[in-house]
Amino acid sequence: MTKLTHLAAFALMAVATLAAPARAELTIRLTDGVIEPMPVAIPTFIDEGGAGDIAASLSRVVAANLVGTGLFREIGAEAYISQVGSFDAPIAYADWQAINAQALIVGAASAQGDQIVVKFRVFDVFSGAQLGDGLQFAAPAASWRRMAHKVSDAVYSRITGEGPYFDSRVVFVAESGPKNERLKRLAVMDQDGANVQYLTDSSSIVLAPRFSPDGSRILFTSYQSGFPQIYVMDVATLQTRSLGQQEGTMTFAPRFSPDGQRVAFALERGGNSDIYTLDLNSGQLSQLTNSPSIETAPSFSPDGSQIVFESDRTGTQQIYVMPASGGEGVRISNGQGRYGTPVWSPRGDMIAFTKQNQGRFHIGVMLTDGTEERLLTSSFLDEGPTWAPNGRVLMFTRESAGAEGQAQLFAVDVAGLSLRPVPTEGPASDPSWSPLLP
């Protein structure tokens, strides 16, 4: 009887196996996609009343933002087969498929009192479906560019899955005058180069501005006293204060901690520089390194537990990581050439740096343990990378060769895509990206 039971169980299993839908299914592994901009259609936003030119301007800024990433390619309106007559009209997917638009952005703007309301939807054309929910924003008409940046952020994040970064600003050093007598002053602009505002005059040289984590303050180095000295500026009031100066010392390369309560910087005394932190609440100064070599360019990890910095303690400029409380540090750069200006990604996964090798300068990224080094640029002089708030894009300074050479801001995707200049009114250097605007 037991044997019969076993046989019956076996039979049941066999039948269950036979009855299961074990139909042959072809399985294919795909590993070789294409890296090319995604074709996207961005018809002019519909004016639903009173928006006037703002509707068209909004769509142009959105298109410029998306195309500027290098990840998208806009399909010209002349190629459109069908037009979007109203915001709620059904989408003629076949018409957009025919022009190979993979995504379609439909938007509209209207005036409501003194506000402009913008709404939009994103469609996956070939899947015939809307991507996510529609969104809308409202703001005074004067802030229409910010609304455009917010729309761009939402579209970008919805399609790519990356965090937003268009609605952010960049502080930089605006330069003028000949190369040997250059005047420098701090300026701030939208990440796309618009809305430039100057924060200081040109009476003294300023260097290396750095936004605080909340964007309300800016650290910078100034020669106002005749020697490099760190100052902090309140962005709203422009009130500027020195962070203190010890006799016979120079301070430079400041950067905020992630909580904004401390500043790490380099302090030079007698030809030797080490890294210090200053507690902004208590004024307490802490020395983190103590080496006869030059240590500088500290940058906190996003969790505040570590600091990456550069040092020439081995004879050449290299990158090290140490605890935020100080210590010897561990060298993480191991390639050929010299490494400097390390900056920890806001996502914490990578460190951007400047590399000099064989007479060329590069902007590169590596994992925080120094592996998977990737050089993103190469030129006569590239230096000083800064991360976008989403950790996907880098901005840096590129200076051309020769007596007429000028500094210019460039941006590049962390994958090395879409290297492009950032438009500024004149020569510019030392960019520092703000967090997303509130």
Added chain:
Amino acid sequence: MGVWRDMDTGTKASAIAHGALIAWVIVGDVLWPFDTSSMPEVANVSLMSEADFAALQASAPKPSEAEATPPPARPEPAEQPAEPLPEDLPVASEAQPEEAPPPVAPIAGVEQPIPVPQSETPPAPRPMDRVAATPVDEQPDTPDVADQAAPEVSDEVPPDAEVPPPDQPAAAPQEAAPVVVTEADPAPEDAPQLAPTTSIRPKSRPARPAQTPQETPPPDADADAEAIAAALAEATADAPADTAAEPAADAGASADIPEGPPMSGGEVEGLRIAINRCWVTSTLSTEAMNTTVTLRVEMSEAGKPTSIEMTSFEGGSAAAADRAFEAGRRAVNRCAGANGYDLPPEKYGQWNVLNLIFDPNGMRLR
């Protein structure tokens, strides 16, 4: 005169030249008065300290900046409350804001928060108010965009894809088509019909027969056969319920679907290349580039996808997997085009359901 006579010619010439020079110096200004109008102007100077210079420089007008920056609006910094900095921090000796070029409008003046539109109170700045996931109901009679989307997709589903009878056991067809091409073992190009995978397996079993002969043969084979037959009959009666639980597998599995021979390596490779060509990975996030997703695609006989769903993912978050899925879905739909993929119709049973594994890991650093 005797001395003059004794001089050589060179000495005489030198004496005459020096005499003439001395005479010109003495009486030259009288005979040829100097034109003072051509003299450079000279200003009196005095030394000043570095501090004086800095103060002077700071107070000097700076026309270029005045032109470059808009006038007013800058709040008077001197009256502003101090930052939350320690009181004992020294203030710059020459406070920059006082001397700073006019007119820098504070950022906060420009960066107005964007309120939620419908709200009457000044809302939380950040919130991005949602438009209804489906079109707004301001015009209830206008077609709903989201509602339109689904029909457009489902309209393309061939009726035969929904035909499979729910109670049809899948057992019978299975034995006729045991060939499964996996990612690890792609189908050989010239595989004999239905043979390759099953014909190889016996080679791995030679060790067992040594023990099998030791077992005693079943004593009452007839009785067992009856029991098995009864169990089979009972189990077969339950089978429809089990298969109904997996409708997707049956979507294209009706008995009249031509199985055909297995797909050749070239055919599989052609399909792989076609989909790869439309798989745009540049818009994937860094995390999505670390995420492998498996899509189950049901195909119509015309070679067009009728249903695409993600069956599994690994290596990233659910959000990253969603983005990776969307990119894969776009690739499958886009390259199907209006005419569908070029696949052998006689082998429809082989490709009516595709498992596509989108693995971008190797592309991360390219």
